[in-house]
Amino acid sequence: MKYELIIYWSEEDNSFIAEVPELPGCCADGDTYLDVLQNVQIVMQEWVETAQELGRPIPQPKGKLVYA
Numbered sequence: 001m002k003y004e005l006i007i008y009w010s011e012e013d014n015s016f017i018a019e020v021p022e023l024p025g026c027c028a029d030g031d032t033y034l035d036v037l038q039n040v041q042i043v044m045q046e047w048v049e050t051a052q053e054l055g056r057p058i059p060q061p062k063g064k065l066v067y068a
Contacts, residue, residue: 001044002061007036022059023047 006019016033018040020026028043030036051058 001041001048002063003044004062004064005037005040007033020044020047022062 003020003022006021008017009015010017010029013029015029015031016036018028018030018036020040020043023044026040026043026047028036028039030039048058
């Protein structure tokens with residue numbers, strides 16, 4: 001999947017968090033950076049499969065997003 005990821009450390013959760021801004025509500029966590037990368041790949045695939053099953057549109061990856 002070629003969606004942009006935002007990965008950061010969360011002191012509150014004591015884990016890495018990965019968010020996928022182009023897929024609303026799509027995020028994952030992991031104990032290590034590698035764990036969160038693996039977990040978010042699974043969650044993104046599940047997000048797309050669920051959207052397909054529900055007949056919802058699946059956004060095309062836009063690449064690098066610009067934030068203000």
